[in-house]
Amino acid sequence: MGARTTKSHTMFLDSSSDVDEEASQDSARCFVGAEYQRILQPLGLTTQKAERRRDELRQLAMRYEVECLGASSYERLQVLRDCIQKKQEHRQILSTAITAHGGPTARLDAQAGLLEAERLMKQTKQELEQSGFWCLVPADPEEVLVERQIRDIQRWERAFDDWVHTLNGLTPKLFVEIVTLLRIEYNQENLNRFLRSLSLELTWNRVEARIQEMFSWKDPKRHLSPWELFKPQERNFCVIGCENGRELDRFDESISQKKFPEGGNCYQVLREFASKTFGGQHALIFEATYSISPAVQLFELSDMDLTLTLKALVDAGQGSQCFNTVLGKAIVRESLRRTIGFRLLDGFVDVLIVILLAHLGYKVQIQQKPETRTLWSFGALGIWVCIACLGRVLSGLRLFWDSVHPCSSFLAAIAKHLTLWNSLITLSELFSVYVGMQFLSCLNDPDLVGFDFFQAHPVMISALVLIRWTLLAIDFFQFEEIGRRVVPIVHAVSRPASxxxxxxxxxxxxxxxxxxxxxxxxxxxxxxNKVLDTFLKIFRLEVLGDFDLNELEGINDKLTGRVETSNGTIHGDVDADPSDWSDKYHRGVRFEFMALSLGVTVVVMNVYIGLLGSLYDNATKRKNQLYAHYLASCCYRHLCLRLLLWQLCCWGAPCAACHEDAEDEGAGERLYWLAYEKDTLLDGNDD
Structure with missing residues (x-):
């Protein structure tokens, strides 16, 4: 890349660029410590001070967008220049193919290459027109030509360098501040533009050109491949590495055909079989999309910064486009990598609890005392569930608590975490802990007399079984093929309209x-009990459409019949006796039945079914976004527990993993490369 010059800013920005520059420099040194925590709180985001700061960040986000537009224009102009060169080469081959270059075969290859170059040029020019490219070109009629801009490619290269240098200085604190303040805007347009400006998608020919330049490859036999193997552990999203010369072997492995193993073996056959079984035939290999991002400090986060960054993105809401961007997806992937141990442990604990509950439920059913070791095992699991639950809650609240304003910050922290999902999960875990403590209390008596409590109240174990199976089912959402299809269902049911x-x-x-x-x-x-039975009659009628008119009147059916002595045949009927009908309410019950069944059972319930269907259709159109948001919310809870354990291990001393004021690596000219399946990043592709 060419040397960075300060003049390039004036080519693409208006007179407000000086203000944006000053705002960026101020933001880089603000909001640390308690200030950093207060800006994340849900209180005070709509004050005049916050709105003034939001105006500054809107300008800063606009600056990032303009610089990203200049960088993308540089890449597109490079594509056009490469296409022009290839067209010239192919035309030369066509003019001499019969005599010098292998005859009809070489001519056909040249025609195919010429067709591909024409197609790519047309597509790239259309992208330039749609991207706002011409707003960056000086208003000189002689320069309003793509060919003129291609000849002046060095100016656009400086714009690319400016974009890289600016985003190299984007700190996690500034990123969190921008996301927090811009997420409350209607439609989050400024936030979405900001997130999209942090990365740049490359065409495959630009990937080849950059890789060959980076490696200085001269060997024509070395083959690059845009195709990637399906890797469930990476969820078809891979951060290849940083373009700084330290991970060249990894680049070679990820970009070239070395990613495909040579030959075949039993492991590879089983792997392909599992991919087809659980992912479908399309999941064996996919054509990767490559992007680059200069926001290198967001790829090198400490645990504290990662937790706060993830929380800021989660708070943007399920309707946000945060996780449909490369940076959002990369942050989720890093969070999944760091919390894999806790997620596996949670799943293992849920399985053990379900197994133990099956055994305890059997003992309750046959009125026998369980083994002492079974109660000890269940109690130990209950203690771990209690520690994990309280650890996540307290660690999450501690992140946003400020000793300067303890009361207001504590209330703000509670408001930030008080969601319906978090409340239900926490209450479920606390109920599990309560029942677990009841089991431990049985151990005080060698005869386990205390277990009579569960024999007298089996509903306690029954409710716990339902809760633990629900939590275990939620754990399975983390399997992508399950979660991407089930999370939209949960989302549809929990929408305000529903x-x-x-x-x-x-x-x-x-x-x-x-x-x-x-x-x-x-x-x-x-x-x-009579009240409940009465309510169940109405519930069955209106919700399930299950009714009995005689039952609604409180009349029991009577069996009437006769036996023919000649052949022993029995003739009978089961029906109510009309004499049992009450003149006070017989017709009233019938008329009320017709009104309720028509108004609620037919009309209201079918409208709700249609509403759920519509909400589900809308949710499936955003299934990737919703699923990524679910994974991020799960990872946040596990990261809070991870932070707490780190602090306990360090006995409260600051450490590199959790210290919020860890030194940020400075700006430079670095780029991170990412390869991913675009269909699983963006929405609109139903399978």
Whole structure:
């Protein structure tokens, strides 16, 4: 890359660039320590001070976008220049193919190459037109030509260098601040533009040119390949490495055909069979998309910075495009790598708890005492669940607690983590801990008299079984082929439109139940059990469409019949006796049944089914985004536990893994390379 010059900024930015430059320099040294924590809190994001700062960050995000546009224009102009050179070579071959270059075969190859070059040129020029390229070109009529800009390629190369140098200085603190303040805007347009400006997608011919230049390859027999093997452990997203000369072997392995093993063996056959079984035929290999990113400090995060960065992206919401970008996906992948041990441990603990509950449930069913070692094992698992749950909660709150403003910061931290999902998970874990402590209390008596509590209240174990199986099922969401298809279902059910419709349905059930209970039906009069039975009648009618008119009136069916003595045949009928009908409410129950079944069972329930179908269709269009958001939220909880364990291991002393003020590596001219399957990064490709 060419040397960076300060003049290049004036070519692409207006007079406000000086203000943006000053804002960028101020941001690089602000928001550390307590200031850094306060900017992440949900309180105060709509104050005048925050809005002034948000204006500065909008300008800064616009500057990044303009510099990224200059860098992408440089790459596209390079593509056009390469295509022009290839067209000249192919035309020369066509003019001499019969006499000097192998006859018809060489001519056909040259025609194919010429066709490909024409196609790529047309596509690249269209991309230039759509990208706003001409707004960066000086308003000189003589320069409004692509050919003129190709000849002046050095100016665009300086723009590329400026983009690299600027983003090399982007610190995690500034990144978190931008995401936090811009995420509350409607549609998050500024945030999305900012995130897209942090990376640049390369065409394959530019990948070849850059790799050959970086390696100084002169060997024509060395073959590069855009095709990648399906790798479940990398979720078809790989950070190849940093273009700094230290990982050339890894680049060679990731870009060239060395990525494909030579020959075949039993392991490779089994691997291909597993890929086809669980991922489908398309998942064996895929054509990789390559991107570069100069935001190198976001690839080299400490645990503290990674946790805060991930939290900022998660707080952007499920509707955000944060994880449909290269940087967002890279941060999620790094989080998955660092938390793999905790995720496996959680899954293992859930499996053990389910197995032990199956044994304990059997003992309750046959009215026997369990073995002491079984209770000890379940109690130990309950203690670990308690430690892990409290550790995640307390560590998450500690991240945003400020000793200068303890009360307000503590409330802000609670508000930041108080979501429906977190609340349900925490309550489920606490209930598991409560039941586990009940099991441990049984050990005080050698005869296990305390176990009579569960024999008298088997619903405790039954509820715990449902909870632990639900948590175990949620663990399986982390398998991509399952999670990408099931997470949209959960998302559709939990949308406000669905929740409020269920609230409306609950009101209809309550009103119908009260209206039905007014009838003086003898079997509906009584205590709590009678009330529950009465409610279940209405619930079955309106939600399930399961009803019995005689049951609604509290009338039991009677069996009537006769036996023919000649051949022993029995003739009978099961029906209610009309004499049992009550003149007070017989017709009223019938009319009410028709109104409720038509209004709720037919109309309301079918509308809700249609609503769920529509919400699910919308969710599947964003399944990659929703699934990445789910993985990020899971990783955040595990990173909080990881931070707590690091701090306990260091006895509270700062360490390289969790210290928030770790020294950032300075700016330079570095680039990170990434290879990924574009269909799993972006949405709009249903399988």
């Amino acid at each position: 929740v409020y419709f269920l609230f409306f349905l609950a009101l209809m059930l309550a009103g119908s139940f009260q209206a039905y209970r007014v009838f003086p039906i003898e079997e509906n009069i009584g205590g709590a």
